[in-house]
Amino acid sequence: EVQLVESGGGLVQPGGSLRLSCAASGFTFSSYSMNWVRQAPGKGLEWVSYISSSSSTIYYADSVKGRFTISRDNAKNSLYLQMNSLRAEDTAVYYCARDTGITGVDSWGQGTLVTVSS
Amino acid sequence: DVVMTQSPLSLPVTLGQPASISCRSSQSLVHSDGNTYLNWFQQRPGQSPRRLIYKVSKRDSGVPDRFSGSGSGTDFTLKISRVEAEDVGVYYCMQGTHWPLLTFGGGTKVEIK
Numbered sequence: 001e002v003q004l005v006e007s008g009g010g011l012v013q014p015g016g017s018l019r020l021s022c023a024a025s026g027f028t029f030s031s032y033s034m035n036w037v038r039q040a041p042g043k044g045l046e047w048v049s050y051i052s053s054s055s056s057t058i059y060y061a062d063s064v065k066g067r068f069t070i071s072r073d074n075a076k077n078s079l080y081l082q083m084n085s086l087r088a089e090d091t092a093v094y095y096c097a098r099d100t101g102i103t104g105v106d107s108w109g110q111g112t113l114v115t116v117s118s
Numbered sequence: 119d120v121v122m123t124q125s126p127l128s129l130p131v132t133l134g135q136p137a138s139i140s141c142r143s144s145q146s147l148v149h150s151d152g153n154t155y156l157n158w159f160q161q162r163p164g165q166s167p168r169r170l171i172y173k174v175s176k177r178d179s180g181v182p183d184r185f186s187g188s189g190s191g192t193d194f195t196l197k198i199s200r201v202e203a204e205d206v207g208v209y210y211c212m213q214g215t216h217w218p219l220l221t222f223g224g225g226t227k228v229e230i231k
Contacts, residue, residue: 035218109166
């Protein structure tokens with residue numbers, strides 16, 4: 001069974017930094033591209049970032065470009081999101097999601113809440 | 119960027135009755151390979167999203183057959199033939215044709231009357 005477990009969320013002040021992690025199990029992590037998707041409180045889903053299986057290809061949404069960095073460690077079956085220069089509008093539940101190529105994403109973690117507030 | 123627009127925003131339904139959700143894209147979702155990559159997700163209250171449908175009409179494993187997807191080009195529909203209490207939640211469409219830049223619709227909240 002595919003399992004994705006996010007961690008690292010919390011309360012951070014505007015301008016601060018946070019690093020999210022996603023631990024994967026139940027599938028061959030190194031064979032799959034991965035995504036981060038976020039959901040602001042009471043709002044819809046917003047794709048944040050994509051990383052290919054070998055880390056050779058990375059994409060970001062315009063809203064986070066230059067502030068967030070996605071990475072992965074295939075030896076540790078882990079996905080990361082380094083978030084810098086955080087803003088109030090970055091407040092959201094952050095999900096990691098397994099990429100299935102052009103068919104999109106299939107499995108999601110339970111999410112981790114990031115709150116940016118003074 | 120492709121914009122996905124869902125309607126209605128809210129859908130009150132009587133148990134056992136059908137429900138229909140519309141999703142429109144600002145650009146055609148027909149890929150150069152001839153396929154159309156449109157997904158539907160269900161998000162129950164307090165839970166993560168779960169994929170129901172991919173490639174317009176293919177149900178994921180374990181998804182009840184009361185859920186069906188249809189459409190082409192820029193217009194798509196998710197139908198629930200007979201709504202059950204466990205179907206309450208928010209439903210999102212998502213395009214994959216322009217992968218890896220994924221875009222979601224704004225969501226449709228299904229609730230019981």
